[in-house]
Amino acid sequence: MIGKLLSYDPPKSRVLGVVLAIIVLGLALAPFLFPGAAAINTAAKICIFIVLVASYDILIGYTGIVSFAQTMFFGIGGYGVGLSLYFLGPTWPVLALGIVIALILGVALAFVIGLVSLRVKAIFFAMITLAVASAFLILATQLSELTGGEDGRTFRVPELLRPGTKLLEAPLFGLEITGRIAAYYLVFLAALALFLVALRLVNSCFGRVLQAIRENESRAEALGYRVVYYRTLASCLSAALAVCAGVLSAIWLRYTGPETTLSFAIMLDVLLMVVIGGMGTLYGAVIGASLFILAQNYLQKLMGVASAATEGFPLLPRLLHPDRWLLLLGVLFVLSVYFFPTGIVGRLTQRARK
Amino acid sequence: MADRIPAEPLLRLEGVHTHIGQYHILQGVEFDVPEGGITMLLGRNGAGKTTALRTIMGLWQPSRGSVTFEGRAIGGLTTPEIALSGIAYVPETMAVFSDLTVEENMILAARSGPLDRKRLDWIFSFFPAMQKFWHSPAGVLSGGQKQMLAISRAIIEPRRLILIDEPTKGLAPAIIEGMIGAFEALKRETTILLVEQNFRFAASLGDTVAVMDDGRIVHRGTMTALSADEALQTRLLGLSLDAHQ
Amino acid sequence: MKKMRQNKKTEGDDMADISAPAAPSAPDAIPKKSLDLLPLALPLVIGLAAWLLIGSTTTWLTLTLAALAMGMMVFVIASGLTLVFGLMDVINFGHGAFIAIGAYLAMTVLAPLSGWVQADNLALNLAALLIAAVVAMIGTGALGLVFERIIIRPVYGQHLKQILITMGGLIVAEQLLHAIFGGDQKSMALPAGLRGAIIIGDLALEKYRLLAVAVGLAVFAAMQLTLNRSRIGLLIRAGVENSEMVEALGYRIRRLFVGVFVAGSALAGLGGVLWALYRETFTASIGGDVMVLVFIVIIIGGLGSVGGCFLGAILVAMMANYTAFLVPKVALASSILLMVAILMWRPQGLYPVAKR
Ligand SMILES: Nc1ncnc2c1ncn2[C@@H]1O[C@H](COP(=O)(O)OP(=O)(O)O)[C@@H](O)[C@H]1O
Ligand SMILES: [Mg+2]
Numbered sequence: 001m002i003g004k005l006l007s008y009d010p011p012k013s014r015v016l017g018v019v020l021a022i023i024v025l026g027l028a029l030a031p032f033l034f035p036g037a038a039a040i041n042t043a044a045k046i047c048i049f050i051v052l053v054a055s056y057d058i059l060i061g062y063t064g065i066v067s068f069a070q071t072m073f074f075g076i077g078g079y080g081v082g083l084s085l086y087f088l089g090p091t092w093p094v095l096a097l098g099i100v101i102a103l104i105l106g107v108a109l110a111f112v113i114g115l116v117s118l119r120v121k122a123i124f125f126a127m128i129t130l131a132v133a134s135a136f137l138i139l140a141t142q143l144s145e146l147t148g149g150e151d152g153r154t155f156r157v158p159e160l161l162r163p164g165t166k167l168l169e170a171p172l173f174g175l176e177i178t179g180r181i182a183a184y185y186l187v188f189l190a191a192l193a194l195f196l197v198a199l200r201l202v203n204s205c206f207g208r209v210l211q212a213i214r215e216n217e218s219r220a221e222a223l224g225y226r227v228v229y230y231r232t233l234a235s236c237l238s239a240a241l242a243v244c245a246g247v248l249s250a251i252w253l254r255y256t257g258p259e260t261t262l263s264f265a266i267m268l269d270v271l272l273m274v275v276i277g278g279m280g281t282l283y284g285a286v287i288g289a290s291l292f293i294l295a296q297n298y299l300q301k302l303m304g305v306a307s308a309a310t311e312g313f314p315l316l317p318r319l320l321h322p323d324r325w326l327l328l329l330g331v332l333f334v335l336s337v338y339f340f341p342t343g344i345v346g347r348l349t350q351r352a353r354k
Numbered sequence: 355m356a357d358r359i360p361a362e363p364l365l366r367l368e369g370v371h372t373h374i375g376q377y378h379i380l381q382g383v384e385f386d387v388p389e390g391g392i393t394m395l396l397g398r399n400g401a402g403k404t405t406a407l408r409t410i411m412g413l414w415q416p417s418r419g420s421v422t423f424e425g426r427a428i429g430g431l432t433t434p435e436i437a438l439s440g441i442a443y444v445p446e447t448m449a450v451f452s453d454l455t456v457e458e459n460m461i462l463a464a465r466s467g468p469l470d471r472k473r474l475d476w477i478f479s480f481f482p483a484m485q486k487f488w489h490s491p492a493g494v495l496s497g498g499q500k501q502m503l504a505i506s507r508a509i510i511e512p513r514r515l516i517l518i519d520e521p522t523k524g525l526a527p528a529i530i531e532g533m534i535g536a537f538e539a540l541k542r543e544t545t546i547l548l549v550e551q552n553f554r555f556a557a558s559l560g561d562t563v564a565v566m567d568d569g570r571i572v573h574r575g576t577m578t579a580l581s582a583d584e585a586l587q588t589r590l591l592g593l594s595l596d597a598h599q
Numbered sequence: 600m601k602k603m604r605q606n607k608k609t610e611g612d613d614m615a616d617i618s619a620p621a622a623p624s625a626p627d628a629i630p631k632k633s634l635d636l637l638p639l640a641l642p643l644v645i646g647l648a649a650w651l652l653i654g655s656t657t658t659w660l661t662l663t664l665a666a667l668a669m670g671m672m673v674f675v676i677a678s679g680l681t682l683v684f685g686l687m688d689v690i691n692f693g694h695g696a697f698i699a700i701g702a703y704l705a706m707t708v709l710a711p712l713s714g715w716v717q718a719d720n721l722a723l724n725l726a727a728l729l730i731a732a733v734v735a736m737i738g739t740g741a742l743g744l745v746f747e748r749i750i751i752r753p754v755y756g757q758h759l760k761q762i763l764i765t766m767g768g769l770i771v772a773e774q775l776l777h778a779i780f781g782g783d784q785k786s787m788a789l790p791a792g793l794r795g796a797i798i799i800g801d802l803a804l805e806k807y808r809l810l811a812v813a814v815g816l817a818v819f820a821a822m823q824l825t826l827n828r829s830r831i832g833l834l835i836r837a838g839v840e841n842s843e844m845v846e847a848l849g850y851r852i853r854r855l856f857v858g859v860f861v862a863g864s865a866l867a868g869l870g871g872v873l874w875a876l877y878r879e880t881f882t883a884s885i886g887g888d889v890m891v892l893v894f895i896v897i898i899i900g901g902l903g904s905v906g907g908c909f910l911g912a913i914l915v916a917m918m919a920n921y922t923a924f925l926v927p928k929v930a931l932a933s934s935i936l937l938m939v940a941i942l943m944w945r946p947q948g949l950y951p952v953a954k955r
Contacts, residue, residue, distance in 0.1 A: 116942040121902070123690055126762050127894035130692075131938070134891045135931040142928040176605045264887070268770065271763065318778045327774030334767035337760055338753065411847055437849035449844035451837040453952075458833050465849050509846070 005196055009202040011283050013352030016345060020283060023290050027188055031181050032173050044184055045254045046293050047191035048245050053285035054198045055241030061280035063234045064214035065122050069113070069129035070270055072136045073239040075261035076106045077246020079140065079147060082256030086155035094312050095158060095251075102243050110239035114232030122217075122231070137262045152257020161186065161251065182275045187248045194244055199282050201237060210234055211280075267324065269296075274331055275336045278343025288343050300325055362425065364389040364515055364545050365410070370419035372409045378569070379405045382419065385571050387563040390447065390539065392546045394556045394577060397566035398592060403549040404446050406566065407517045410547075411443050412436045424514065440514035442523065446549075448504040452493025454501055456484060459492050463507035470511070477506050480536040498529040502536075509540060516540070519549045534558055553591065557581045565590045609931060628906055638949040642913050649921040657802050662920045668808035669917030671815020672877065677893040677900075677908050678781075678822060678868030685839035685903025685952055687856045689751055690758065693765035695886025696772035697739040697864045701871030702881050704738045705731040706787050716790045724790030731954045734871045735820020742894065743864025747857055769886065776883035811873055818866065819909055826905065835859060839903050839952055850950040884891075891931070892919070895938050901948030 001008065011017040026033065030043035045287065056070045080102025081095060088094040088203075113132060117124040159165055165179035175181070194239050201207055213220040213227050221227050250256050271293065277288020300322050307320040319327065336343070342350070363386035372380035380402050387393045408414045410421055412433040414497050421429045428436050437443070451459050460469060478485040479504040487495060492503055501521055508516050522530045530552065537559050540546060550556040556563070560577035573580070573590050580586060650659045682696045708731040709716055715727035750768045754760040789807055796803035826832035834855055840843045842852050874889060875881045896915050900907025915934050922933040941949065 060759070064759060066759060112939070116939050116946075120942075120946045123758055123762075123902075124898055126690070126692075127898060128938070131891045131895050131931075132935055134888075135935050137930065138931050271766075275763070315778065321778075323782060324774055324778055326770060327778065330770035330774060332769050334750075334764055334771065337763045337767065341760070413843060413847070432851075433843070433846040434849050434851045437847055443847040445844065445847070449841050449847075451840050451844070452832060453836055453840055459837075461830065461843075462833055462837055462850075463848055 007196075007200045009203045011345075013348040014282060016287075016352075020286060023286055024192075028072045030188075031184055032175055033286060035175060040180070040184055042293060042297065045315070046251045046290050048252065049273065049289040049293060050286050051191050051194045051198075051248065051269070052242055052245040053270055053277065053289045054195055054282050055238045055245060056197060056200060056240040056242070056270050057274050057277075057279060057282055057285050058084060058210075060274055061278075061284070062207060062214065063210045065118070065231060065235070066126040067129040067235065067238075068126060068264075068267055069133040069136075069266075070238075070242050071262055072129075073106045073110065073137070073242035074132040074246040074249070075140065075256075075258070076109070077102045077243035077248075078250040078256040078261040079246075080105065080243070081247045081250040082153050082155050083146065085157060085250075086153045090156040090158050092158050099244075099247050102247060103240055106239045106243040107236045110236045111232060114228075114235045117283075118228050118231045118235070125235075133264075133267070137258060140262055141258050142307050148257065150258060152255060152260070154255045157183070157251055157254055183252060183345065185250050189237075190244070190248055194241060195282070195286070198241060199325060200224045206230070206233070213281075230256055267328060268333070272333050272336070274343075275333065275340075276343055278345030278347075279341075281343075281345045281349075284345040286342050291344075299328070303328070305315050362389075363387055364424060365547065366420075366422045367406070367410070368420045369420070370409060370416045370421060372405055372414050373417045374405070374414060375451040380409060380416070381569040383409075383566070383569070383571055385478055385574055386562075387545060387547050388562060390439055390541075390545055391561035392541050392548055392559050394560035394563040395547060395549045395566065396551075396553070396556060396563060396591060397515040397572075399551070401566040402569040403566055404519055405569075407443070407445075407519050407547070407549060410436075410517060411441065424553045442508035442516045443528075444504045444508050446515070446519040446523065447499045450492040450495070450503050450507075452491060455489050456487050456495070457489060459507055460484075460510055466511060473510060478538075478590045480532070480539055481506055498525050501525065501533075505536070509544070513544060516546045517546060517549075518546060520551060521548070522550065522552045522555050530555055553587065567575065635950065638907075638910055638945075641949075642727075642910070643875060644916060645917050645921070649917070649925075651923070652925055653717055658924070660802055661804075662924055663917070664804055664808050666917040666920040667864075667913065668805075668811040668815075668877065668916075669914040669920065671819075671893050672813050672870055672873045673889065673896055673916060674815055674909050675818050675873065676867050676889060677896045677912060677947065678818070678905055679866045679910045680893060681897040681900065681903055682835065682839070682905065683856075683858050683863050684897070686835060686842065686852075687755070688758075689755065690761055691751065691765045692762055692864070692890075693746065693750065693768035693772065694867055695890035696769045697743065697867035698753070698871035698886035698889055699773060699776055699881075699883050700742060701735040701739050701787070701868030702787070702875035702885055703780055703883075704735040704868070705872040705875065706785055708734045709787060710878050719791055721792035725791040728793075728872075732869055732872050735868040739868025740865035743861045744857065746864065747860045751860070773883040774884065774902065780883075782882070784880050784882050785829035785875075787791070788879065807877065811877060814869075816874060827877055831855070837899065859891055873876070892934065895934050895949045897948075899938050899941050899948055901945075901951040903952035904948070904950040907948055907950035 011020055027043055027047060031040055034040070034043070052070065052074055055073075056067070059065055059067050059070075077099075081090045081098035084094050084098030084101065088097070109132075113125070113128060117128040118282055141149050144150075156162070160167075160179055161183040162179040165182075166177070167179065167182060168177040171177070190250065202210070209220065209230055212223075212227065213230055217227055246261060249261065253260065272282065273288035273292045275288075276292060277284030277286070303320050303325065307317045310316040310320060318324070340347075365387040367383050367385055370380055370383040371378070383402070383406055385393075385395075395406065397403050405414060409416050410428075412428070412431055412435070416429050419429070420427055423436075423441065425437060426439070428439060431439070439446070454462070460474075464470070483495075483499045483502055484506050487499065493498065495503060505518065505521065508518070521533060525533070534555065537546070537548075541559070548556070548559070557577060557580075563573075563575060563577045563580050564571050564578075565573040567590070573586070635711070646663060650656070653659045653662070671799065675696070676698060680691060684690050709727060712727040712730065715723040718724065750764055751761070754764055793807045793810060796805045799807070824832075826836055834845060834850055838852055838855060845855075846852050870889070871885065875885060878885075892915055895906055896911040898911075899914060900909070901910030914937060918933050918937045919930050923930045926933075944950070
């Protein structure tokens with residue numbers, strides 16, 4: 001049963017299996033284990049980013065092409081649902097409509113990008129996605145009558161998911177069961193399902209062809225696989241998953257705006273999560289996202305402390321200022337690509353194999 | 355000249371292994387190129403001849419074994435260093451710079467300075483097309499003309515050894531006849547290691563010969579001996595009888 | 600042999616070429632590479648369409664000058680990148696860092712020269728700018744040398760890592776600039792003599808834009824001269840086509856590459872100076888913003904082609920300036936539409952470079 005759920009691709013190291021089990025259990029029980037708004041927020045964010053990072057790994061890890069537009073699709077999901085709920089009212093059919101619109105738009109865009117860029121050189125893809133994502137970000141901030149511009153849109157979600165809704169009369173295990181808890185479990189279960197779908201995808205025939213192409217493009221072509229076709233399809237599927245992650249994010253935050261969905265900083269976060277967790281293994285997405293988001297909360301505070309402590313030294317306080325969070329990430333990123341290219345999961349499985 | 359094998363060869367390969375990625379292509383190649391004349395490297399398609407030339411040129415690094423040129427090990431050197439030591443290379447693809455004119459191709463090939471007019475006239479004497487298309491981009495030349503340009507580049511300055519990979523590939527018989535004349539002129543002044551599929555061409559030019567199969571040398575000797583022994587040819591090269599007309 | 604028989608049919612026209620020179624051969628039809636002029640019509644078409652849509656010739660001329668100025672600046676930045684790609688198959692996402700560094704260096708140099716900058720003397724103004732530009736180019740060139748050594752060299756031949764590492768390098772560089780110079784917006788005023796416009800009738804030609812066009816054209820001309828008339832240039836063009844053969848002829852392509860990389864970085868630095876002066880304000884993310892245009896330009900032009908890069912830069916800048924006037928909100932999106940349209944027409948870009 002579990003084997004089938006995991007598409008017969010279980011974690012290949014015992015340590016990894018235990019860590020994954022702890023993460024999944026922790027997320028499943030998060031509202032009960034770690035009460036408080038901040039903790040549940042972090043847990044939801046981890047769930048959402050696991051899906052987003054997994055969607056990205058399908059491209060970078062399994063297909064071997066780099067995209068800088070993953071947050072664009074994330075944003076399309078967020079805006080699709082957010083704007084629908086904002087303009088048409090907070091009902092379930094509207095939510096469904098928003099999801100459908102976002103999926104169609106996202107996949108169509110991914111298809112066109114794939115078509116023009118993957119036909120010739122895979123390297124076009126990185127540049128074109130970067131350009132398209134920048135244009136999309138600018139467009140989203142410029143079309144402010146629709147999108148709310150820089151401020152984004154705050155909207156209401158269907159009744160069941162609102163914090164004010166009380167679902168149970170009495171608290172359960174000391175926890176008030178509100179719409180917020182319902183929303184969390186919606187996010188959690190959807191993320192779990194999407195992750196399992198992604199796992200199925202990469203372990204299907206399709207996923208194996210992708211990996212064959214990644215390993216040796218000309219050989220795969222010689223074996224009769226249409227490389228462009230497979231890559232474009234992979235980028236469409238990856239986009240669809242990212243759209244779904246964006247939908248979850250919108251449902252959870254009840255807000256959508258350029259900073260939280262489209263910004264380049266998020267793209268960098270996702271890149272780092274993939275690299276740290278391990279490219280080419282979806283379990284890496286789980287580890288990378290969890291570790292990164294936990295560290296992010298903690299490290300930014302630490303930087304503040306360090307910056308204050310080094311007051312008086314030249315340049316150091318500025319380098320350690322929490323605003324220079326991206327500097328730390330950038331350095332970390334370069335170092336991990338150099339010295340740690342297989343990521344945590346890669347290291348663990350290598351050790352297990354020995 | 356045909357049967358003379360000097361004691362110290364110009365180029366010597368000993369136990370050379372070459373890997374391309376995970377594939378083990380050359381598996382202990384051993385042969386000598388004696389000074390002067392033309393050494394033929396023959397073998398079926400996919401035998402590893404091109405890989406052998408590329409390994410000599412440093413375009414693949416040998417994983418084992420030694421390549422000795424004029425008594426000096428060149429196995430670990432880079433391609434430019436090998437070229438500067440006096441080896442010229444005419445690859446199977448000819449690799450003319452199609453964006454550059456014939457003249458510009460030749461200017462780059464003459465790396466020590468301006469083009470030597472007398473030598474150029476000598477080249478024009480057997481490749482007149484080079485003179486005719488001097489100012490044309492190499493990309494518009496025909497296949498045969500590109501081959502002539504590729505060879506001209508290799509000989510515009512004197513080199514100790516010239517590696518040539520299948521110069522007759524895809525050329526019309528009349529042009530191949532012309533090539534034979536050019537090579538006869540060439541071999542009077544330098545040493546040539548020539549990869550060939552065309553046995554008749556090889557037989558008419560070669561002095562010594564090495565035959566490859568499956569990444570190994572399977573025969574070494576003189577061209578005259580191989581030409582005379584049809585059974586051996588058939589065994590080594592899989593030639594059908596009618597191939598000799 | 601089999602092969603010979605097959606080929607008896609073909610290549611008959613070669614026979615004349617190996618016959619003795621005296622033999623009266625076929626008419627002397629010397630093949631010339633047909634010049635591909637079609638893409639050159641594109642700027643004319645776009646310009647004409649914009650003229651019709653805008654409806655005012657003076658506005659159109661002002662916009663076109665702005666487009667040419669912007670196009671030249673983008674070309675200066677993009678040319679190095681496209682050559683680096685063509686020559687070594689290296690795509691440097693960190694190129695934008697040099698743009699920003701160039702801008703900050705120029706700002707640092709111009710601060711103590713403010714007397715010259717504000718002087719009512721064009722010669723002094725230009726001298727100040729020249730010094731700033733030279734310092735910026737030397738600085739970014741030197742940094743390019745370091746960047747090539749520690750960021751690029753370890754990842755030759757690995758596109759995925761190249762993209763990731765150079766992107767990381769860009770972020771680190773931007774953040775370091777923020778840390779060193781402070782994260783606020785910087786401003787760099789134009790010298791007195793270059794402010795304002797030359798008025799001809801009711802046409803206003805901004806002086807700085809004219810200067811930018813002149814600098815861009817000078818860089819383009821110098822580049823064309825180098826590429827077509829010098830041995831180094833021939834080597835670069837040959838290397839773009841087949842670097843292995845250049846090595847087999849005895850040239851150390853690695854050195855050539857480092858040289859081109861350094862020159863490309865210096866040009867990006869120069870472009871950064873020009874761009875920052877054009878905008879008059881900038882932050883460390885100036886590089887990232889321009890890079891989006893640069894990528895579009897080199898894709899449109901054909902990766903590795905300097906001429907294509909020049910044309911692509913003009914096209915993108917025209918598109919950006921006309922749409923900024925006509926439908927301001929979709930300026931960047933219009934460049935992307937242009938790129939998609941061109942890739943539909945020529946999937947390799949306007950002037951694809953022949954690769955082995
Ligand atoms: N770049 C390469 N990658 C993998 N295999 C190669 C490569 N180049 C050549 N080979 C293999 O090496 C063998 C020898 O090739 P080659 O040296 O070109 O043979 P020849 O020149 O004798 O026809 C062939 O089996 C060929 O498939
Ligand atoms: Mg061969």
